[in-house]
Amino acid sequence: MSSFDSSWLVPDWPAPAHIQACCTTRLGGVSQAPFASFNLGDHVGDDPLAVAENRHLLSLALPNPPHWLAQTHSTEIKMITTPTANAVFPADASVTRMPEAVCVVMTADCLPLLLTDQQGTVVAAVHAGWRGLCDGIIERAVQAMAVPATTLLAWLGPAIGPKAFEVGAEVRAAFMAQAAEAEQAFTPQQNGKYLADIYQLARQRLQAVGVSHISGGTHCTVTDRERFFSYRRDGQTGRMASCIWISTNLTSA
Template sequence: MAGPWIVPEWDAPANVGAAVSTRLGPGRSAPPYDRLNLGSRSGDDPATVAANRDALALALDLPAPPLWLRQVHGTDVADATDSVAVSGGEPVADAAVARGPGKVLAILTADCLPVLFASADGATIAAAHAGWRGLAAGVLGNTVTRMGVPPESLVAWLGPAIGGASYEVGAEVRAAFVERDRMAEAAFVPTRPGHWNCDLYVLARRKLAAAGVTRISGGGFDTFRDERLYSYRRDGAASGRFASLIWTR
């Protein structure tokens, strides 16, 4: 995974491309955002972020500008063909689907879990932002449903998120999962009274399996410990955002 990009290792069709940006890419952001910050609401200079997004598209030779979302830790799924998306706006949603060639989807994160999806024939793609709130509330299941293809035919990839050993949470987070799924207890390791280390990857795999998706790759990252990646828990309000992208050629 050396270099400015992380390229997923998954069983996606040949006409589907995917990559994750790192701060080592061709960006202009000054410290503490240096250098490829792609988050327009992270406190960085808006013109610099816009230039970074242009540089990203050029470096990855994307077939179209990415559909950027206004992510709100919810469960809504945008369609790349709706009026807001087509006009160049940012739909308020935490996932997006696209059909046909020449589409690019992007998810911004800095500890939350990005999940990429592709249908077996490469005709339909999706990307989801799964922070703990959206993950518990069903954003991954909603995304699978909106793709409109048999879930058993999908491939999914779990991108860089904060690792279980670095992510301590309180009782409200644990309850949000365990009250719906008792077996989700396996994702929580006690640390101190009322607190647990939480493994988002374990939780995501359970949610995907419940939605009928079994071909799942990825995981094993830890944004908190990987200096190439932005981490809100590590860096606080001065954290930038990296992008997980998927596109159809």
């Protein structure tokens, strides 16, 4: 196992030993409030020097610098073909078969989704906010991995929980227009709005394309103030990173 910080989440899933993955928390960095302390987002108003130091600390646990994305709640996929990151790509998911190339997404309520196949030949990191999720970011990422969906393993990282994610009727309608079963993920409230279960919505989308091995989906970024950043809770806040790569270092895998 790589030398991950003890506060980070490590997926509990049946991935091959050479597939390495982790999700940072807000703990262990140098940023000051409201970004305290391990903020990895360079677009949220934090001190650039603090972000750079936090990213350096992250890199110590990775084989190469991660391929950061400029996330815009789109369905754009970046195919990574080199292990060394040298640019920021406008996309909301990345896919690679390149050993030691690190896929990464940043979140602070949106759902981070990590994927690999049972043989560990391809990996993906997906940023699934409700817009991207509704528009098909999961389906596009699965397609880009170019392996049978039935061989894929999925891990749902920390996101806004089903008791905290209040949305309007238009969000429910948008999902139901895609799939009637989405209704099961929305609980009506007395104010005319709904509580949405982004974990359930993601599971539905994964299962619809043939992915049945789904792990994770047990955290709430809003209620777990100590461990997680939450945009819904705090407004101005930091970002966590979910990373995945194919390792060639068998002594750490």
